Amino acid sequence: MEKDYKKLISKYLKDTIDSTSIFDCHTHLFPPEHKNYYLSGLENILNYHYLIAELLTIAGTSTKEFYSLEHSKRANLIWDELFQKRTPMSESCKGVITTLNHFNISIKNKNYYEIDKELKSKNYSDKDILNICNINSLVMTNNPFDDEEWSLFERNDWDRNIYLSSMRLDNLLNDSDSLIKKKFENNQSIISFLEKCYNQSKPVYAAISASTNEFKQLLKNNLWKEILTWLNNKKLPLSLMLGVKRAINKDFGLAGDGIGDIDLKDLSKLCNSHPNNKFFVTCLSLNDQHELTVLVRKHPNLKMFGFWWFMNQPSLIEQMLKMRIDMLGLSIIPQHSDARVTDQLIYKWSKFKKILHKVLLEYYVDLNENNYEIDLEVIKNDISNLLNNNAKNFLNIK
Numbered sequence: 001m002e003k004d005y006k007k008l009i010s011k012y013l014k015d016t017i018d019s020t021s022i023f024d025c026h027t028h029l030f031p032p033e034h035k036n037y038y039l040s041g042l043e044n045i046l047n048y049h050y051l052i053a054e055l056l057t058i059a060g061t062s063t064k065e066f067y068s069l070e071h072s073k074r075a076n077l078i079w080d081e082l083f084q085k086r087t088p089m090s091e092s093c094k095g096v097i098t099t100l101n102h103f104n105i106s107i108k109n110k111n112y113y114e115i116d117k118e119l120k121s122k123n124y125s126d127k128d129i130l131n132i133c134n135i136n137s138l139v140m141t142n143n144p145f146d147d148e149e150w151s152l153f154e155r156n157d158w159d160r161n162i163y164l165s166s167m168r169l170d171n172l173l174n175d176s177d178s179l180i181k182k183k184f185e186n187n188q189s190i191i192s193f194l195e196k197c198y199n200q201s202k203p204v205y206a207a208i209s210a211s212t213n214e215f216k217q218l219l220k221n222n223l224w225k226e227i228l229t230w231l232n233n234k235k236l237p238l239s240l241m242l243g244v245k246r247a248i249n250k251d252f253g254l255a256g257d258g259i260g261d262i263d264l265k266d267l268s269k270l271c272n273s274h275p276n277n278k279f280f281v282t283c284l285s286l287n288d289q290h291e292l293t294v295l296v297r298k299h300p301n302l303k304m305f306g307f308w309w310f311m312n313q314p315s316l317i318e319q320m321l322k323m324r325i326d327m328l329g330l331s332i333i334p335q336h337s338d339a340r341v342t343d344q345l346i347y348k349w350s351k352f353k354k355i356l357h358k359v360l361l362e363y364y365v366d367l368n369e370n371n372y373e374i375d376l377e378v379i380k381n382d383i384s385n386l387l388n389n390n391a392k393n394f395l396n397i398k
């Protein structure tokens with residue numbers, strides 16, 4: 001009985017995961033209409049800063065040499081060094097192979113330019129990629145202090161039901177951006193600016209990424225006390241991406257960020273001191289995952305999401321996903337893509353779905369072995385909650 005049951009549940013679970021519509025709650029993607037910001041194709045896939053970091057630390061290429069190359073030559077160099085001269089075994093390298101495989105592109109005896117041309121000939125759109133991944137909508141990362149990037153909200157020729165917006169407020173966090181603050185006479189004018197941006201973009205959350213000191217500053221800083229009040233009035237959750245240390249290698253550009261520790265006692269204090277604000281949190285360090293999971297059990301206004309950046313590795317996801325289910329059941333928001341290039345959605349989500357299937361199957365079979373009858377409809381509902389409803393409900397997205 002067990003073996004047949006496991007086979008039945010396994011197939012049904014896989015089909016359900018593959019057919020469930022996904023809400024991707026944190027990305028760096030933009031609609032194709034935002035021409036300077038829409039990224040797709042092999043040149044952009046290979047210029048992903050995860051791969052740049054691997055090139056600069058494994059292949060001995062100097063940052064000066066690399067960043068002096070034009071974009072397509074950088075892609076060619078990355079292809080040569082990480083995919084031709086070496087076996088592409090890292091998660092980011094495997095992601096490229098998975099993407100090319102999805103489009104049935106064989107890389108045998110082909111150079112970067114030939115593969116790039118073949119992928120271009122597939123001529124897929126963002127909507128094709130979203131359909132392949134079954135993604136119904138995603139949240140962009142929108143910076144109100146970057147005028148050119150924010151100009152997206154001056155136009156209406158893109159799909160606001162698919163590309164939802166956020167308000168990224170890192171510029172209001174660290175002192176290094178006092179230039180930004182100098183543009184405003186006082187805190188109230190900053191709040192009025194945020195109000196104006198809110199009305200333009202209708203964000204689903206405000207967001208910051210923070211290191212230890214920046215987060216400690218937030219807790220003491222008058223401006224942030226006023227922002228938290230404003231967020232509460234707008235019923236707008238604050239996404240906190242904690243434990244990043246920017247530019248630990250200044251020469252690496254976007255590839256130079258690393259892990260800074262965070263004191264999650266500060267997060268608990270924030271949840272207690274602002275019970276009417278909602279906090280949508282992810283931590284960068286493996287060291288913080290257990291404590292964050294326990295905090296989610298203590299604060300109704302706190303939700304954790306995804307496997308962020310250096311946490312987004314199969315070896316870590318499987319173990320941490322089990323821990324989160326063990327402590328939080330299926331109330332979790334298990335993943336986001338953090339994709340920067342639209343094509344990356346394919347590998348980031350296909351990899352996660354495989355792990356989700358493997359982990360959940362174990363839990364369903366275990367329940368069944370304890371005579372808890374699993375109704376197949378229940379599985380459908382569970383997966384829809386995990387991949388869509390849990391995040392949308394917390395963020396008040398209809």
Ligand code: HDL
Nearest residue numbers: 028209241254308309338340
């Ligand atoms: O701060 C963030 O939102 C991070 O996700 C960074 O953008 C980081 O560079 C990244 O792309 N991680 O996946």
Ligand code: ZN
Nearest residue numbers: 026027028338
């Ligand atoms: Zn991100």
